[in-house]
Amino acid sequence: MTMASLPLSMIEESLDVLPDPVVLIDRRAAVVLANRAARTAFPSIVVGGPVAFALRMPEAVSAIERALAGERGIRIEFTARGRSERRFAMRCSALEAREGDRNAPAAVVALRDLTEARRLDTMRVDFVANASHELRTPLASLLGFIETLQGPAKDDPAARARFLEVMLAQARRMARLVDDLLSLSRAEMNEHRVPNGIVDVGALARQATDLLAGMAAENGVEIRCTTAADVDLCVAGEADELLRVAENLVGNAVRYGADGKIVEITVERRAGTTGDEVILAVRDHGPGIAAEHLPRLTERFYRVDAGESRGKGGTGLGLAIVKHVLNRHRGGLSIESRPGEGSVFRASFPALRS
Ligand code: ADP
Secondary structure, rough: OHHHHHHHHHHHHHHHHHOOOOOEEEOOOEEEEEEEHHHOOOOOOOOOOHHOOOOHHHHHHHHHHHOOOOOEEEEEEEEEEOOOEEEEEEEEEEOOOOOOOOOOOOOOEEEEEEEHHHHHHHHHOOOOOHHHHHHHHHHHHHHHHHHHHHOOOOHHHHHHHHHHHHHHHHHHHHHHHHHHHHHHHHHHHHHOOOOOOOOEEHHHHHHHOOOHHHHHHOOOOEEEEOOOOOOOOOEEOOOOHHHHHHHHHHHHHHHOOOOHOOEEEEEEEEOOEEEEEEEEEEEEOOOOOOOOHHHHOOOOOOOHHHHHHHHHOOOOOHHHHHHHHHOOOOEEEEEEEEOOOOEEEEEEEEEEOO
């Protein structure tokens, strides 16, 4: 059987399997067939209607006209402006005309949505630029101090001691950043692996409280940890990663909410929409966070106040790590905060069936 003699329904079924939109048009530029991906991407596409109804962009329309005039292998890119802007790569090509049949496909249009790939490219470029910038600042300061110690301050023991203190702080900042970059990359890499341990989130919260006791004391904060008694608080998880989540959330509450003096950690089990959930909530009574920042807090290097974060030893990566670890654990993060009233960060996990 040749391609020309294949029934249209079979071609349609085959094209429906493709992830990208494909449209066949007749010689009047009316749609003969639009595969499933095309119907999803362009809901206004109608079989029998002009293809230009759905692909209204002038670049696309003129490429289609060229294909109908017999041109093959046309490749263009265009931006579709709908509710959200999307960038498409489009290929179109004339098909061999079938004598006499006005409704036979005369050209094929294949599209690929580049929006997500472009967004990821931009994110990657931004990430490298941000990471380099964060490392370069302490590095520049270290280099400056080393030169001063080799030159003007060579024989000044008091200055040397002072400079070494600053150098130590800068080197520690770089080490923290490199640690967080590695944790983030590990969390991303493991995101699609099912965790294979069992973790008691109550015990985990108590462990995080102990680990951060020193930092809390330095900041004049009391951490109060309450875990539901006689309730199974176990989840499927990787203990190291989940401890990191608790440490990051409690660490942030102590760091940014120190004014509120008290940080409360609670762990409880609740009925969720798809079964029981274990919820780790960390509440502070600090200055809170304005609503416009909330959706962006888990982006890498996003900070409400970069100077304050750096001054408090932050890297801007903590909540990005939390997000990836929670994804791996099929968990979620919700943030509730109002300026002047403190914040609550809630990590939720599907509970193990008890
Ligand atoms: P950082 O290392 O800067 O703390 P995170 O990703 O952990 O990075 O947090 C991102 C930003 O979110 C912080 O810089 C801070 O501005 C804000 N933030 C996080 N937790 C709190 C909190 N409990 N109260 C106020 N702001 C917070």
